[in-house]
Every structure is written in C-alpha cells, then in structure tokens.
Amino acid sequence: MNNGCVCCTVRGDLIRIMKKLLKRKNSLDGIIVETTGLANPGPVIQTFFVDEEIKEACALDAVLTVVDARHVMQHLDEVKPAGVVNEAVQQIAFADKVLLNKTDLIQSEEEKAAVRSRIHNINAAAEIIECQYSNVDLASLLGISAFSLDRWLEKDPEFLREEEEAHKHDHGHDHHHHHHEHKAHGEDGHKCDDSCTHGHTHGHKHDDRVTSVGIQMEGECNMQKLNEWLSTLLQVRGPDLFRSKGILALQGTDHKHVFQGVHMILQFSSSKDGAGRPWASGEKRTNKLVFIGKNLDRNELTNSFKACLV
Numbered sequence: 001m002n003n004g005c006v007c008c009t010v011r012g013d014l015i016r017i018m019k020k021l022l023k024r025k026n027s028l029d030g031i032i033v034e035t036t037g038l039a040n041p042g043p044v045i046q047t048f049f050v051d052e053e054i055k056e057a058c059a060l061d062a063v064l065t066v067v068d069a070r071h072v073m074q075h076l077d078e079v080k081p082a083g084v085v086n087e088a089v090q091q092i093a094f095a096d097k098v099l100l101n102k103t104d105l106i107q108s109e110e111e112k113a114a115v116r117s118r119i120h121n122i123n124a125a126a127e128i129i130e131c132q133y134s135n136v137d138l139a140s141l142l143g144i145s146a147f148s149l150d151r152w153l154e155k156d157p158e159f160l161r162e163e164e165e166a167h168k169h170d171h172g173h174d175h176h177h178h179h180h181e182h183k184a185h186g187e188d189g190h191k192c193d194d195s196c197t198h199g200h201t202h203g204h205k206h207d208d209r210v211t212s213v214g215i216q217m218e219g220e221c222n223m224q225k226l227n228e229w230l231s232t233l234l235q236v237r238g239p240d241l242f243r244s245k246g247i248l249a250l251q252g253t254d255h256k257h258v259f260q261g262v263h264m265i266l267q268f269s270s271s272k273d274g275a276g277r278p279w280a281s282g283e284k285r286t287n288k289l290v291f292i293g294k295n296l297d298r299n300e301l302t303n304s305f306k307a308c309l310v
C-alpha cells in the first residue's frame with residue numbers, strides 16, 4: 001500500500017485492491033496487507049467489516065505488529081501534541097500478535113523485560129513472539145484465526161458505528177478520498193489536514209511533523225563524502241530519522257550499494273555481497289534515497305546529498 005501519504009491508511013485504495021483480487025479466477029489462499037510503519041491500523045481493520053462484498057468473501061485472520069525492540073520505547077514515550085495519535089501505541093494496541101524483533105540489539109535481559117512489560121501494559125491479550133530478522137514459523141502467523149471482533153468492540157463500542165456512518169457518507173460522495181490518491185508515498189510533502197478522515201475515528205490526528213523525503217539523482221557518489229554525510233546525518237538527526245534507505249552508485253565500481261538506516265543504526269550492503277544486481281552496462285546510475293522522519297528539511301537533505309556526488 002504505497003499510495004497516499006505515509007500516515008494514512010488509504011482505506012479507499014484498499015477496498016479497490018481487495019475487490020480486484022477477489023475477482024481473480026484462481027482463488028487465493030490468503031491476502032497479506034502491509035501498511036506503512038506510520039499507519040493507524042484501525043481503518044484498515046474496519047475495511048473488512050464495513051464493506052459488504054469484502055465482508056462476505058474474507059475473514060480477518062490476525063493483526064500482526066512487528067516491534068523494533070531497540071527503538072520501540074522512544075516511540076512509545078514520545079509526547080505528541082494534543083489530539084495527535086501515537087501510532088506506535090496504536091499498532092501495539094490493535095495487534096493480535098506482536099513480533100518482538102531485533103532482540104539481538106538489546107543490551108540486557110532487564111531491558112527486554114521492560115519492553116515486554118510495556119507491550120503487555122498496552123495490550124495484555126496479544127502474544128509476544130521474540131525473534132531476530134523476523135525469523136518466525138509461518139504456521140504461528142498465518143491461518144490462526146486470532147482476530148476477534150468482540151474483543152475489539154469491548155475496547156471501543158463506537159468502532160463500527162462511526163465507520164458505518166462514514167461509509168454511508170462515502171457512497172454519496174465519491175470523491176471523499178480523492179485527496180489521498182495523488183502521487184506516491186507522501187513524497188509530495190502532502191500533510192494530513194483536518195479534512196483527512198483517516199485516523200479520525202477516535203478523534204485523533206496524525207502527527208504532521210512526520211513526513212517522508214524522496215531523493216532521486218543521477219551520478220556517482222564519492223565514497224568518503226557519502227560516508228561522512230550519512231554518519232553525521234544519522235548522528236545529529238538520528239532521533240528524528242525513523243527510517244532511511246537508499247540505492248547508491250559509487251564512483252569506481254559497477255556494484256550497486258544499498259543502505260538501510262533505523263534511527264542511528266546504519267547498515268550498508270552491496271551487490272558484491274549478493275544484495276541485488278550490479279549496474280547493467282548502459283544503465284543510468286540513478287541514486288534513490290528515502291528518509292522518513294520528523295521535521296525533515298527536503299532542500300537541506302537534497303543539497304547535502306548532491307554535495308556527495310562526484
């Protein structure tokens with residue numbers, strides 16, 4: 001689900017995609033919906049209960065939330081402006097199972113116990129599965145019938161009622177969601193405003209300080225400049241940089257380079273070590289980078305990356 005802004009759950013798109021999938025001649029064993037890391041899971045779940053056709057054809061099996069054991073606390077602790085939703089809390093609250101991932105990055109058993117108890121306090125019903133690199137037996141994740149509407153309604157009886165109202169309204173106004181259908185992935189700097197219905201079910205707004213910046217630029221990077229730029233950037237802006245990733249062309253090599261960042265942790269890989277394919281002969285060397293985080297300055301990021309090019 002890449003369309004729309006990073007924060008929104010794009011229920012209109014999801015309904016359309018689901019209906020397309022259901023029309024396929026060969027029937028599917030299952031459908032896995034992956035939202036963005038900043039999504040409010042509520043509206044996605046509601047899709048399976050408010051649309052008649054989808055309700056008939058599908059059963060919501062389970063809501064799974066992957067938790068970064070190293071960084072989750074700082075996101076749960078984050079104080080948001082009044083009325084703004086903490087999506088980390090939401091995602092744990094709505095989970096049937098929590099995959100507590102990256103346990104290798106946790107320093108001590110005490111730290112792990114603190115994270116587990118925090119998750120448990122938000123959602124006592126969800127089973128917590130500890131893992132590394134999300135390596136979990138699929139049988140414990142798929143076809144488990146873990147979702148219970150009753151438990152949901154216990155938590156929030158308003159849940160379906162409000163949505164049914166909103167849905168009726170949608171039918172009368174075809175373009176209700178039009179403002180989410182332009183451009184990809186919020187890289188146009190689109191911010192949720194008051195007209196955004198997503199995430200408003202519970203009277204909460206998305207944190208509009210969080211955006212994404214995509215950079216696409218032809219050329220080759222000077223390795224040393226790039227290294228200095230990225231490590232300084234992550235050091236200085238780390239707390240605000242939730243996620244960064246990119247494919248890079250480096251001077252003097254045909255290998256493609258990939259970087260993956262989560263806050264201050266940065267990992268490089270290369271087609272030399274089996275990550276993807278090298279640049280093909282004649283292929284344009286286009287660097288592509290994405291930053292997702294708080295208070296990002298598109299111009300500053302673009303210009304400082306540009307300065308790393310040869």
Ligand SMILES: Nc1nc2c(ncn2[C@@H]2O[C@H](COP(=O)(O)OP(=O)(O)OP(=O)(O)O)[C@@H](O)[C@H]2O)c(=O)[nH]1
Nearest residue numbers: 101102103104105131132133134243260261262267
């Ligand atoms: N040490 C460690 N690193 C991990 C683990 N799982 C993933 N990573 C690394 O974390 C980095 C970012 O990956 P994830 O956090 O899984 O990315 P994500 O945000 O879920 O992925 P996108 O949907 O692509 O944004 C990559 O460099 C992964 O190799 C783990 O269990 N331990």
